[in-house]
Amino acid sequence: MEPIKQITSIIAPLNNKNVDTDQIISKEFLKRIERTGFGKYLFYHWRYNEDGSVNEAFVLNNPQFASAKILVADENFGCGSSREHAPWAILDYGFRVVIAPSFADIFYNNCFKNGILPIKLPQDVVNDYLARGNRGLTLAVDLVTQTVTDEEGKMVHFDIDEYYRNMLLEGLDEIGLTIQYDDAISAYEARPKPY
Amino acid sequence: MMAKNIIEKVWDAHVVYQEEGKPDLLYIDLHLIHEVTSPQAFEGLRLAGRKVRRPDLCYATMDHNVPTKNLPTIHDPIAKKQIETLADNAKEFGIELADMGHPDQGIVHVIGPELGLTQPGKTIVCGDSHTSTHGAFGAIAFGIGTSEVEHVLSTQTLWQSKPRTMQIHVSGDLAEGVEAKDIILAIIAKFGIDVGTGHIVEFTGQAIRNLSMEERMTICNMSIEAGAKAGLIAPDETTVEYIRGRRYAPQGEAFERAAAYWLSLASDEGATYDAVLEIKAEEIEPVVTWGTNPAMGTGISGNVPTFEDYTSDADKKALEQALNYMGLEAGQPIESIDIQHVFIGSCTNSRISDLRAAAKVVAGHKVHDNVTAIVVPGSVSTKLQAEQEGLDKIFTSAGFEWRDAGCSMCLAMNDDVVPTGERCASTSNRNFEGRQGTGARTHLVSPPMAAAAAIAGHFIDVREFVKQEVI
Numbered sequence: 001m002e003p004i005k006q007i008t009s010i011i012a013p014l015n016n017k018n019v020d021t022d023q024i025i026s027k028e029f030l031k032r033i034e035r036t037g038f039g040k041y042l043f044y045h046w047r048y049n050e051d052g053s054v055n056e057a058f059v060l061n062n063p064q065f066a067s068a069k070i071l072v073a074d075e076n077f078g079c080g081s082s083r084e085h086a087p088w089a090i091l092d093y094g095f096r097v098v099i100a101p102s103f104a105d106i107f108y109n110n111c112f113k114n115g116i117l118p119i120k121l122p123q124d125v126v127n128d129y130l131a132r133g134n135r136g137l138t139l140a141v142d143l144v145t146q147t148v149t150d151e152e153g154k155m156v157h158f159d160i161d162e163y164y165r166n167m168l169l170e171g172l173d174e175i176g177l178t179i180q181y182d183d184a185i186s187a188y189e190a191r192p193k194p195y
Numbered sequence: 196m197m198a199k200n201i202i203e204k205v206w207d208a209h210v211v212y213q214e215e216g217k218p219d220l221l222y223i224d225l226h227l228i229h230e231v232t233s234p235q236a237f238e239g240l241r242l243a244g245r246k247v248r249r250p251d252l253c254y255a256t257m258d259h260n261v262p263t264k265n266l267p268t269i270h271d272p273i274a275k276k277q278i279e280t281l282a283d284n285a286k287e288f289g290i291e292l293a294d295m296g297h298p299d300q301g302i303v304h305v306i307g308p309e310l311g312l313t314q315p316g317k318t319i320v321c322g323d324s325h326t327s328t329h330g331a332f333g334a335i336a337f338g339i340g341t342s343e344v345e346h347v348l349s350t351q352t353l354w355q356s357k358p359r360t361m362q363i364h365v366s367g368d369l370a371e372g373v374e375a376k377d378i379i380l381a382i383i384a385k386f387g388i389d390v391g392t393g394h395i396v397e398f399t400g401q402a403i404r405n406l407s408m409e410e411r412m413t414i415c416n417m418s419i420e421a422g423a424k425a426g427l428i429a430p431d432e433t434t435v436e437y438i439r440g441r442r443y444a445p446q447g448e449a450f451e452r453a454a455a456y457w458l459s460l461a462s463d464e465g466a467t468y469d470a471v472l473e474i475k476a477e478e479i480e481p482v483v484t485w486g487t488n489p490a491m492g493t494g495i496s497g498n499v500p501t502f503e504d505y506t507s508d509a510d511k512k513a514l515e516q517a518l519n520y521m522g523l524e525a526g527q528p529i530e531s532i533d534i535q536h537v538f539i540g541s542c543t544n545s546r547i548s549d550l551r552a553a554a555k556v557v558a559g560h561k562v563h564d565n566v567t568a569i570v571v572p573g574s575v576s577t578k579l580q581a582e583q584e585g586l587d588k589i590f591t592s593a594g595f596e597w598r599d600a601g602c603s604m605c606l607a608m609n610d611d612v613v614p615t616g617e618r619c620a621s622t623s624n625r626n627f628e629g630r631q632g633t634g635a636r637t638h639l640v641s642p643p644m645a646a647a648a649a650i651a652g653h654f655i656d657v658r659e660f661v662k663q664e665v666i
Contacts, residue, residue, distance in 0.1 A: 016516075017509055018388055018488050022627040027606050031260065031273040033234035033280050035341075045629050050615065074509060076389040079422065079488075080627060081606075082324040083232065084340035105358075105392060105424050106324060106338055113342035161356060163217050174342070175245070178350045181212050181220060185248075185352055188211040188222050194316070195449075195456035 001115040003171035007096050008140040009069035013133025014059055019073055020080035021107060025089045038085055039092030060093075070097040070139055072129045077118075078107025087114045097141050099148070101126050112164045115171060117143060119158045143169060198463035201429050202360045202395045205335045205460065209318045211352055218356040224317040226347050227303045228255035228290065230281040231608070232322030236345035237284040247288040248351045254312055255285050256293040258302045259608050263571050263598035267295050274609070288348075301574025301600040304328040304542035308412065309576055311441025315430040315457035320347055324419045325542045325624065330427030331411035332434055333460050335395065337425040358395045358424045359469035365400040367476040372658035374552070375410035376544060376622070376641035378402065378474075379417040380482035380492050386472055388490040391423025394470065397462065398428050402476035408437040409548040416543045417624050420489040429461040483529050483654050484626050484639040486517035491626070492639065493529060495656045501525040520628055521636050522616065529654050532638070536619035537568035537649040538631070539595075539642055541605035544622035545573030547580050549642040553622075554586045556646035556657060562594035563652030569596040569611065571603040595649070607632045620648040 029041040046058045054061050071090065077100040078086060087110045090098065096116060101123045103111075111118040119141065121129075129137060129150075140149045143165060149155040167174065199207075212220040233255070240247070247253065260274040269275040278295065285292035293299040299306055304325050307313040315333035320326060322344040329336035343353055363386075365378060383390075396418050403414070411428045418426025435454045438444045445453040484492035485499045493500070499518070502525060505511050518525060523532065539545070539553050550572060562568045570590050572578035578600055581587055587597045604611040605623035607630070613619045615634030622645050623630075626637040640648065647657040 015512075017513060020488065020625075020627045022606075022625070022630055026629055026633075027608050030231050030608065031271070031277050033238070033277055035235045035238075045633060050634060076392070076422065079388060080324065080419075080625060082322060082338035082340055084235075084322075084342060087340075102389065102392060104389070104422060106340060110340035110342065113340060161218070163354065174354070175243070175346050175349050178220070178346065178352060178354070181350075181352075184212045184220070185222070185350060189351075194208065195445075195452040 001171045001173070004096055004115055004117050004168045005144055006140070006142050007069050008138065010065060010067060010136060010138050011070045011072045011129060011133045012059055012065040012068035013130045014071060014073040015130045017074035018076045018079055021078055021083050021086040022080055024078065024086040025083060030083060030085055035088055036092060038089035039094065042089040042093040064136055069095055070099060070141065071095045072099045072126060072133055074126065074130070075101040075123070077103050079104035082106045084110045084113070087111050087116050091116055099126065099129065112167055113174065115168065117141065117168055119148065121148065121156060121158060125156055198465040198467070200360055200462040200466040200468060201333060201397055201427065201460050202335065205316055205318070206357060208316070218354040220352050221318060221355045223320050223347050223351055223353060224252060225312055225319040226253045227307055227319065227321035227326070228253055228344070229259055229303050229321070229323060230257050230277050231259045232341050233284065233344055234277060234280045235341050236348060237288065239345045240348060245349045247290065247348045250289040252351060253290045253348070254307070255281060255290050256300055256303050256306055257281060257295055259602045259606065261295055261601040262609050263601050263603050263611060266599055270610070298575050301577065302542045302545065302602055304416065305545060305573030305577065308332070308408070309441070309574060311438055311444035314438060314444065314453070315434060316460050320353070325416050327418045327423065327426050328412050328416040328542055330415040330418065330425050331408060332438070333427055333430035333457065335425055335427065338419065359393055361391060361394040361396045361423070361470040361472065362468040363396050363398050364471065364473045365398065365402040365476050366473060367402060368405070369402050369476045369479065372643070372661070373479055373481060374641035374643065375406055375413040377479050377482045378476070379414045380484065380489065380639060381479045382474055383417065383421045383490045384482065384492040385474060386421065388420065388488050389422040390472070391418060391421040394423055396421070396423045396426040397468070398426060403428055404431065407548060408433060409546040412546065413543055417489065420624060430457040481641060481644050481657060483644065485521065485523060485529065487520055487626055487628050489624065489626060489639060491517055495529055495644070495654060497529055499523050499525060499527045499529065531653065533565070533618065533653045534620045534638070534648050535565055535567065535617040536613050537566055537645050538571070538604040538619055538621040538623065539569070539645050540571030540573065540603050541623035542573065542602070543624040544642050545571060545577065547577050549622065550577070550581045550586050551584070553642040553646040554589045556643045556661065557593045557595070557650065558589050560593055560650045562649050565652050566649050568594065568649040569598055569604065571598045571611070572600050574600045604631055606630060613637070620645045620654065
């Protein structure tokens with residue numbers, strides 16, 4: 001997993017709440033047995049019309065946001081299905097950071113396993129980013145200092161669990177870490193059953 | 196000793212390792228596996244040269260991709276490859292598999308309880324968000340991503356921050372003709388699609404106690420649609436009697452000891468929760484969703500909302516998007532919505548009691564000319580049971596198709612797809628855009644409501660429908 005420390009990029013403002021993982025990656029793309037190559041299917045039915053033509057109105061089809069590494073969306077991002085194909089698609093498309101007022105639990109967890117930084121910020125801050133994002137807004141995200149800074153130097157702090165922060169900073173293999181607790185796991189397994 | 200709720204009891208009993216500043220390392224008692232979210236996990240193990248730590252605590256089946264007719268032919272080569280991959284992985288890593296054509300095959304959340312794998316007090320995971328279903332037995336059961344599937348395969352544990360606890364109390368008695376599905380849809384409509392985020396929910400109250408195990412599974416199944424990490428119901432005699440005699444359950448004297456332990460898991464008198472919500476059962480009527488998430492629902496006597504019903508711009512925008520996608524008018528009566536498809540199935544409502552309830556409404560009627568209707572039992576064993584009871588004949592003579600077990604039209608990964616722009620009354624759990632097919636419009640309802648809609652061709656209060664039949 002690629003570590004993540006600082007990312008400075010224009011944002012892609014996705015002004016929707018309750019974006020579910022069915023929208024992020026549609027079910028017809030879940031049959032593949034690889035982890036890679038899902039980026040071209042990200043938000044497929046919002047990016048493309050039914051006849052296969054490009055939906056010009058969708059934010060990711062605006063060339064202005066083509067290089068965006070930061071996706072900003074409204075509350076409860078990533079709700080619904082547990083499919084990890086959703087963060088795989090987000091990462092493969094080129095995003096490393098997702099900012100929202102809140103995230104669904106499974107999606108939030110899945111991000112950390114894939115080197116994506118999900119940042120929870122207050123609703124008014126996100127609303128401000130979404131509003132300015134349409135005109136082009138660059139943000140500097142720093143996981144070391146746990147801050148997001150806009151072009152005017154306005155800085156906000158974000159909270160993140162120390163454990164997950166380290167995983168992203170170091171790009172750690174979690175299974176490799178857990179195997180170090182093998183004795184504790186074996187001791188647990190050796191305990192008598194509760195009945 | 197401090198009073199504990201059941202969530203704290205089960206959680207604390209599974210902590211392998213605890214350290215300040217870290218999530219808990221939690222032991223996993225049962226790992227259910229299906230074909231869609233596991234191939235990359237097994238591949239990860241192979242690449243790292245790792246083994247499955249406890250194949251005896253894993254159980255695999257095929258459900259998402261499997262065809263529901265003309266078995267065992269799969270036309271889609273990519274789906275076929277995914278299914279073959281699971282068979283190969285199960286063999287290579289020594290995991291028990293209910294393959295296509297196996298008498299135990301079915302939707303993973305239907306067969307776990309049927310086989311007695313699902314038991315109170317267990318921690319249960321699966322790479323599927325509807326794993327919350329198993330909470331109906333008083334287990335902590337939650338969906339995980341594929342990286343976590345790999346982590347559990349390798350270590351039989353997960354690092355998990357202890358969630359907050361929430362009680363949702365359903366007081367009083369349900370009115371006649373109101374189903375478990377209506378309770379959970381009413382809860383989500385009332386409190387919101389993300390009310391449970393960061394929480395494990397315990398459902399309590401008289402209306403919950405009176406439910407059968409299958410109805411409790413419907414409630415817990417959709418706790419994820421309220422954003423909850425998991426949902427559960429404390430075990431009682433109903434739970435114990437459901438499990439007694441099932442194949443993977445303890446037998447004989449061991450069962451009696453297990454049952455005593457299970458019953459001791461109930462929340463202590465005076466136990467507290469981080470949040471408490473309440474809803475009165477008697478206020479609940481049959482629910483129909485009108486929008487593009489499960490919180491966008493209302494009673495059958497109600498109307499599609501209007502823009503005046505919302506204050507925030509974000510909510511007005513969400514309403515506009517939902518109405519556009521669903522092809523509905525603001526303020527339109529729910530009963531005026533015509534449907535073209537009916538799907539009775541999914542891990543929410545494909546159990547024998549669901550099929551019985553739907554068949555009771557269907558008996559003696561014909562599916563409306565404009566409607567295509569299918570019934571997809573949740574498992575091979577459910578299908579056989581229904582056939583023994585003659586339910587298949589009731590459905591087929593009314594014009595329903597009677598299919599083989601699988602997830603089917605709930606997420607349309609196989610051939611069971613709702614065409615663009617057409618409308619489906621569905622007993623499944625998600626009405627997201629494109630869920631049942633690109634451009635398909637999903638309305639979530641209970642099995643009796645779906646059955647009544649199949650016959651009427653539009654939504655109708657099943658209680659009125661049944662009364663008319665008597666006259």
